[in-house]
Amino acid sequence: MIVIGGGISGLTAAFTAMRAGLDVTVLEAADAPGGKVRSTVEDGYTLDWGPNGFLANVPDLLDLANAVGLQHDLLPAAPEADRRYLYWDGGLRPIPTTPGAFLRSELLSPPGKLRALSETVLARSVKREETVFDFISRHFGFEAARVFAGAFVQGISAGDARQLSVDAMFPRLRHLEASHGSLLRGLAAARRSARSASRERAAAGLTSFRAGGVQRLIDALTDALGERVRSEAPVRTLRRGVGRDGVETVVELADGSSMTSDSVVVATPADAAADLLQAVAPAASEALSAVRSVDVHVLGFGFDRIDVPYPLDGFGFLVPRGQKVRILGAVWSSVMFPDQAPAGKVAIRVFAGGTLDPGFSSLDDAAALAAARRDLETTMGIVAEPEYQRAIRWPRGIPQFELGHRERVASARHALAQALPNARLAGNYLDGVGLNDAVRTAKVAVRSLLPPGPEAS
16 A cells, blocks of 8 residues: 555554555655644743644544554643633633623623523524534524634634535534534533543543654654655656556656555645646546645744733633734643643744735744734733744645535545545545544545455554
8 A cells, every 4th residue: 555645644544554464655745754743842842833632532543542552641631721712802701611601701792692592492404504604693693603603713724714614614513403403402412421421521632642742643653654654755646557456556756756556545635635636536636626725823932931921721712803913812832731831931832824814824934923922912911032932834734624615525535436446535624624533534544445354443
């Protein structure tokens, strides 16, 4: 098997194939594997360049971590991470999580609260695909959608709630609506089910890895695969070939060499996959070309705790648009994972750019860091110079699940199967943007290519 792309999906695909007894090679264009899942430790601060962890309430990545020997290095987020804020009307306002907190919240007006609480009576199901904004507005009212929907999706995909599909991004919400008629009734039932489940909350929440962040997982996978991973090996195109046992895929590399395999997993971002498939599967390429991704900045800062006046009693905050603040939000990394900053220090990750601020990507690093620091002063009152700062830019960093996304993905998968029956897609642009989603697509892709018999976990 040949796996094209050495990010988390590609490495997972290769590891799954190796455990199933297949000969596998990973071809990664960059000088090191990992893709956007990367962490660096500098001056005692751990900076996750992309995702900072995974939810351990589903088995996909948790099982993978156990399989590579990291089960004793899992680091659940501190309980304070359950508390989250919105920057709204000049201050950080807690996002309410109980009926009493909702009634006391400053985020909605009294009429807005009344409309949201009337959801069980006013909710009506619709059969058509909806944007996240329209879905929240239909259930909880326009005011609630204006305050919460945009920030909700910004924290996940840096996207626009008025463009993103709730059906593609949050199928569980659709399921709750279909099962209970009301989201409030559905969420209440889900909470009751969670309380009765055997897993403890710490085992089901956001989780990372001790002493190095998510980079630990990439390193463990890379070590397990060894020489099967080839870095600085960009692929130019794929074509269909015929071998002794039937259809094969010929992988042509940028250096002019080629490789042949009876099974291939394309685990690159959507735009790169579209380029690779343009000649051999043009319909799949066209569908993947329509999956848009947005530029995102990750800006890491380290401060003395005494220089941060805010209490730092939560996950961090998001910023709905229209608040005269440019950043999308900030994560208080050392609150969630205390080992990500030295004792007496504070690590903060800021996010900026995305669909609604494409111009942020044109800033150089110094300007981007300065813009983020101005917004930290506005939102958190931090005026001191950071003792650590670093800017990470991700061109086309996060895929956008816009209306029609599920149909585009289904079309791409079908067209690829028609052109190359032994090839599969994997990545976070298919079924979900999270780490669990990326890992799941890789495992599913490999298992669908295995001969009949025992499957690797």
